[in-house]
Amino acid sequence: MLKTTLGQWRMFRAVVEHGGFSQAGDAIHKSQSTIHHAVQKLEDSLGIKLLQVKGRKVGLTQAGELMLRRANYLLDEAAKLEAVATGLGAGTETQLKIAVDEVFPQNLLYRVLDTVSAQFPLLRIELMETVLSGAQELLEKARVDIALSPVPLANGFNEEFCQIEFLAVASPQHALHQQTQALSYEDLxxxxxxxxxxxASNSGKDVGWLGADQRWTVSHVRTSIDMISQGFGYAWLPVPAIEQELQSGLLKPLPLTQGVKRTAQLYLCFADGDRLGPAARTFIGEVRYQSESLLTAEQLSDSN
Incomplete structure (x- = not known):
């Protein structure tokens, strides 16, 4: 017979997270006395002191810090267990939330979504477009079910499934294209x-070459493409996103002596496969299939 309950651990965590019994009660809609009694009973059952008063705030003892880490894992696993049961009881999920990095080929994504929607007509799909570690963050916070991200998940499933090529480009009218010799990084x-x-809300991550004396930082790849097409600067841009601009001549590869092309690995990520329903699994299968088809087509094109 267990000495403690999930409810006691949940109230203990709430006290720590909110800095006191009264604050915890407001947050989880319990009376202060109920929470105080639950934590005291928890300490009595375990025979250890979990909390100590520090000024006007309640803090953790050394034993409390260790037990909180274990309690977090226990409560998270209990939440996952309930989510799996809910999914099994419902059969097919009614909503699918996906985080997709903006460098992922849009046409491929649209085909995948269309196929999934055709098989699950009542499914509501929520798509969150992200940059760099944004998809990873959303998955870690359980705000999405699946992520297509250049940053793998620290604790979860990560599958390498697609490499995106980046090309250094500028408008043909840009000053960099008016030089008669090949360009070096120093010229940029x-x-x-x-x-x-x-x-990501808590990240200042930058990638690639960032040696320019002047930079404009934007929030979306599409904004970057528009600015560069109009001659306001240069960048390494994902080739799938600028195919039309390259074909129409709005953008032109920079004649760099090295580094004109780069590649980025994308990962198919999810936290817990047991929580994924039929629609999510169909989405994953279609992403794999469409990505393999794209790779095969590119290989055939290169060989010709």
Whole structure:
């Protein structure tokens, strides 16, 4: 027979998270006396002191810090267990939340979504477009079910499924294209670089070459493409996103002596496969299939 309950651990965690019994009660809609009694009973059952008063705030003892880490794992697993049961009881999920990095080929994504919707007509799909570690953050916070991200999940499933090629480009009218010789990184320093901001709330991550003396930082790849097409700067942009601009001549690859092309690995990520329903699994299967088809087509094109 267990000495403690999930409810006691949940109230203990609430006290720590909110800094006191009264604050915890307001947060989880319990009376202060109920929470105080639950934590005291928890301490009595375990024979250890979990909390101590520090001024006007309640803090953790050394034993409390260790037990909180264990309690967090226990409560998270209990929440997952309930979510799995809910999914099994419902059969097919009614909503699918997906985080997709903006460098992922849009046409491929649209085909995948269309296929999934055709098989699950009542499914509501919520798509969150992200940059760099934004998709990873949403998955870690359990705000999405699946992520297509250039940053793998620290604790979860990560599958390498697609490599995106980036090309250094500028408008044909840009000053960098008026030089008669090949360009070095040193030549780029005096010209404006357009950089796309990481969409994660707690990240200042920048990637790629960032040696320009002047930079404009934007929130979306599409904004960067528009700015560069109009001659306001240069950048390394994902090739699938600029195919039309390259074909129409709005953008032109920079004649760099090295580093004109780069690649980024994308990962298919999810936290817990047991929680994924039929629609989510169909989405994953279609992403794999469409990505393999794209890779095969590119290989055939290169060989010709």
């Amino acid at each position: 320093k005096s010209h404006r670089q357009i950089v796309v901001r990481d969409s």
